[in-house]
Amino acid sequence: MSLLEALETPFTLKSLRLKNRFAMSPMTRYFSPDGLPTQDVAAYYRRRAEGGVGLIISEGVGLDRVHSRAVSFVPNFCDDALSEWSKVVADVHAAGAAMAPQLWHVGGVADYNYPDAEHDPLESPSGLIGPDTPGGRVMSEEDVADTIASFARAAGDSNRLGFDCVEVHAAHGYLVDQFFWSETNRRDGRYGGTDLRARSNLAAEIVRAMRAAVGEDYVLMMRVSQWKTGYYDTKLASTPAEIEQWLGPLVEAGVDLIDCSQRRFWEPEFEGSDLNLAGWVKKMLGVPTMTVGSIGLDRDLFADFAGGTSAVNMRSLEELARRFDRGDFDLVALGRVLLSDPSWLQKVREGRLGELTPYSAEAMQTLY
Incomplete structure (x- = not known):
């Protein structure tokens, strides 16, 4: 029996039908001149689909x-x-996988890899991207309304183009996450305040607008995280009950599945339980969840920035299987392992662990 055999079972949610429980995690690639994905980009995604994952989630894509x-x-x-x-x-479908675009608004954050790149003026809830760290102009009520409408148009385009579902990037300190976080949202009124539930209003309104654009049967996913880039110990929810305040409004608005980003998926989210973030969200809200974070590797992404190579970590795969068998989450997103080796999943299935290509930072520089 394959270590990950339980994850090979199909998954169905509304109109979404996946052949297994594995997804490709969204990862920014920087290979689309003037914002246009090239044929090389199409081939890059197709190779990962051919490697056997059930769902490809695109890199973050800009709105109109x-x-x-x-x-x-x-x-x-x-x-x-x-x-x-x-x-x-079309290429991903031909290779046997489903696909979702990840809709992304960076908020006030200049790109960490290209901080001097030219761009239109950035915007954020309160002109902040961290504790007392300026970033972007303060958004007006009109800016917020236009942003909500932009997400809805993109969701409608996703459905029209034949994507199988759509994801909103609401994690890692970008725009939607900036509204969640009290350090970056100092607004009064309907999109701010001291209450975590109130700071979720922007995300909830985005979801309602998207739902109106795509109908009830089209799956809406949202990626969330406690940590923010550069602020890794941040917790929006310090207790399980606060998960309900934070994410409950999104489920009420129409989110179907929550993609729970952690740096290391095996780490407990709260004291007193070994449940990770995806496990707690599923337990508290009763919705399907996806887990992600250094799966199959021995260190997290930010350690890789220092150089060197990440080794295969079989213990993490054993832990992944244990948690899935327990019912903690429904889907598993693979990240860096698929950058370095499009056939990673197939090799693991077949026990060809010695043939796995270790991840190194150089994988980020190519569309292999």
């Missing part, structure tokens, strides 16, 4: 609101880029 991107060679999901994305999703 120009303030949503900080780098011109991150792909758009509007205008001329849409016809190119239709080719990408």
Whole structure:
């Protein structure tokens, strides 16, 4: 029996049908000049689909609101880029996988890898991207309304182009997450305040607008995280009950599945239990969840920035199987292992662990 055999079972949620429980995690690639995904980008995604994952989640894509991107060679999901994305999703389908675009607004955050890149003015809830750290102009009520409408248009385009579902990037300190976090949201009124539930209003309104654009049967996913880039110990929810305040409004608004990003999926989220974030969200809210974070590797992404190579970590796969068998989460997102080795999953299935290509930072520089 394969170590991960239980994860090979199909998954169905509304109109979404996956052949197994494995997804490719969204990872920014920087290979789309003028925001247009090239044929090389299509081939990159197709190779990962051919490797056997059930769902491909695209890198974060910009909205038709120009303030949503900080780098011109991150792909758009509007205008001329849409016809190119239709080719990408067709290639992924031909290779046997489903696909979702990840809709991304960076908020006030300049790109960490290209901080000097030219871009349209950035925007954020209160002109902050961290504790007393300025970033972006303060969004007006009109800016917020236009942003909500932009997410809805992108969701409608996702459905029209034949994508199987759609994800909102609401994690890692970008725009939607900036509204969640009290350190970056100092607003009064309907999108701010001291209450975590109130600071979730922007995300909930995005979901309601997207739901109106796509109908009831189309799956809406949202990626969330406690940590923020550069602020790794941050916790929006310090107790399980606060998960309900934070994410309950999103489920009420129509989110179908929550993608729970951790740096290391095996770490407990709260004292007194070994449940990770995906486990607690499923337990508290009763919705399907996806887990992600250094799966199959011996260190997290930020350790890799220092150089060297991440080794295969079989113990993490054993722990992944144990938690899935217990019912902690429904889907598993693979990240860096698929950057370095598109056939990673197939090799693990077949026990060919000695043939796995270790992850190194150089994998981020290619579309292999």
